[in-house]
Amino acid sequence: MAANIDAGIEQVEAALLNELVYANEIATVTSRYLLNAGGKRVRPMLALLTAHLGDGVVPDVVTAASAIELTHLASLYHDDVMDDADKRRGVPSAQTVWGNSVAILTGDLLFARASQLMARLGERAIKLQATTFERLVLGQFQETVGPRAGADPVEHYIQVLAGKTGSLIAAAAQGGVVFSNAPAEYEQPVVDFGEKIGVAFQLIDDVLDLSPQPQETGKVPGTDLRAGVVTLPLLRLRERAVSDGASADLLERLERDVMTDGAEQGEAADAAITALREHAVTAETLAEAHGWARDAVAALGPLPNGSVKKALTRFAESIVERSS
Numbered sequence: 001m002a003a004n005i006d007a008g009i010e011q012v013e014a015a016l017l018n019e020l021v022y023a024n025e026i027a028t029v030t031s032r033y034l035l036n037a038g039g040k041r042v043r044p045m046l047a048l049l050t051a052h053l054g055d056g057v058v059p060d061v062v063t064a065a066s067a068i069e070l071t072h073l074a075s076l077y078h079d080d081v082m083d084d085a086d087k088r089r090g091v092p093s094a095q096t097v098w099g100n101s102v103a104i105l106t107g108d109l110l111f112a113r114a115s116q117l118m119a120r121l122g123e124r125a126i127k128l129q130a131t132t133f134e135r136l137v138l139g140q141f142q143e144t145v146g147p148r149a150g151a152d153p154v155e156h157y158i159q160v161l162a163g164k165t166g167s168l169i170a171a172a173a174q175g176g177v178v179f180s181n182a183p184a185e186y187e188q189p190v191v192d193f194g195e196k197i198g199v200a201f202q203l204i205d206d207v208l209d210l211s212p213q214p215q216e217t218g219k220v221p222g223t224d225l226r227a228g229v230v231t232l233p234l235l236r237l238r239e240r241a242v243s244d245g246a247s248a249d250l251l252e253r254l255e256r257d258v259m260t261d262g263a264e265q266g267e268a269a270d271a272a273i274t275a276l277r278e279h280a281v282t283a284e285t286l287a288e289a290h291g292w293a294r295d296a297v298a299a300l301g302p303l304p305n306g307s308v309k310k311a312l313t314r315f316a317e318s319i320v321e322r323s324s
Contacts, residue, residue: 001052001307008048008057008065009041015066019113030098030106031113034076037089042201043169044069046315047176050190052308054182060121064175067117067129072168074110075136077103082140083227087220121179128178132171139163143230153235158199166198189302193312196296201319203289206231208322210277222273225258226265232288236281250275286320293320 020031044065051061079085080093081100087093095103111133118129139160147156173190176182209224209231224231234254240247254276257268276282293316303309 001049001311004052004057005045005048008051008062009045011057011062012041012044012048012066012069015062016069019066019070019117020110022109026102027106027109030094030102031109033091033094033097033106034073034088037091039073039089041069043072043172046169046194047172049308049311049315050173050176050186051180051182053177053186053190053303054180056180058180060179061176063117063121064125064179065172067114067125068132068168068172068175070110070114070117071129071132071136074107074114075140075164075168077107077110078140081107082144083224083229085223085227087223124178125175128171128175132167135163135167139165139167153230153238154232157230157232157235161199161202162195165202166195169198169201170194186303189299190312192299193296193316196292196299197316197319200289200292200296200316203232203285203292204320204322206233207282207286207289210273210282212274212277221277222258222269225254225273225276226269228259228261232285233276233279233282236284237276237279240281247279247281250279290320293317 016035017032020028020035022028022031047061047065047068048057051057076088077094080088081095081103084095085093086096093103094106098106115126115129115133118125139162142156142163143160147153170191171194173194174187177186177190206224210221210233212221220226225234237247237251237254241251242248250272253268253272257272258265296316297313300309300312303312
């Protein structure tokens with residue numbers, strides 16, 4: 001199975017390069033920019049893995065996996081504009097190189113090309129792509145407008161993660177089942193798995209955002225916080241700040257030295273981010289990520305015992321091990 005997945009990833013890589021060619025030469029360059037920067041291809045790999053519940057890595061599965069990766073790639077261009085991120089995958093972000101307008105248009109092109117790929121697979125694929133795209137946008141919309149008055153900020157945040165991250169990972173797992181002609185009763189378990197592991201994946205990213213080793217993450221420690229992006233450690237800190245003076249003091253430092261527009265981002269910002277990394281709320285975030293990963297594995301109960309189920313379990317473990 002591993003050899004088939006490796007061969008499938010090579011097919012996906014070739015398909016991505018082949019698809020990202022446009023009549024406009026600059027569009028080809030910008031579209032391939034983040035693709036060439038690397039990436040773990042987590043979503044295509046997951047689709048190729050669940051395909052082994054059916055006919056395996058058939059051409060339709062490769063097409064679906066490629067479309068899902070293009071959708072993910074497109075979202076990165078848009079996310080970096082909205083977050084005003086300086087780097088992505090260890091290289092300057094697209095809008096840093098070409099400006100916001102070109103970065104947004106590039107993301108739009110990738111979304112369009114992903115839809116074209118899915119259209120080749122028929123109505124079922126088109127609906128899967130459209131539903132996933134809608135959830136991605138709504139997740140970003142929820143993040144942008146914030147929770148409604150009286151809503152639980154943490155519950156709102158988890159909904160954002162489910163839309164922005166869980167939906168696409170779930171679509172990848174589902175696509176592998178659907179387009180390999182696997183039994184229909186396997187769809188919901190892998191969708192539930194994808195949704196939950198997607199939340200775990202992003203919570204681990206929240207922890208990694210505070211990592212003191214930018215060579216591993218490709219980002220400056222606290223990149224999300226410096227851009228004003230809310231993460232679970234920050235939300236948990238806000239909860240504690242209501243009754244804990246030390247937490248309230250750290251929250252004030254973060255808001256003043258890190259998250260305020262025009263903050264100098266010097267030693268004070270670095271110290272505040274280090275303090276958040278060492279605070280109990282970051283360990284709590286890591287524990288919550290492990291909990292979501294355990295729930296994801298539990299969702300696989302209806303699948304037959306065998307290599308696919310074992311590999312999905314190992315996949316869940318590898319997600320949370322990224323913080324080790």
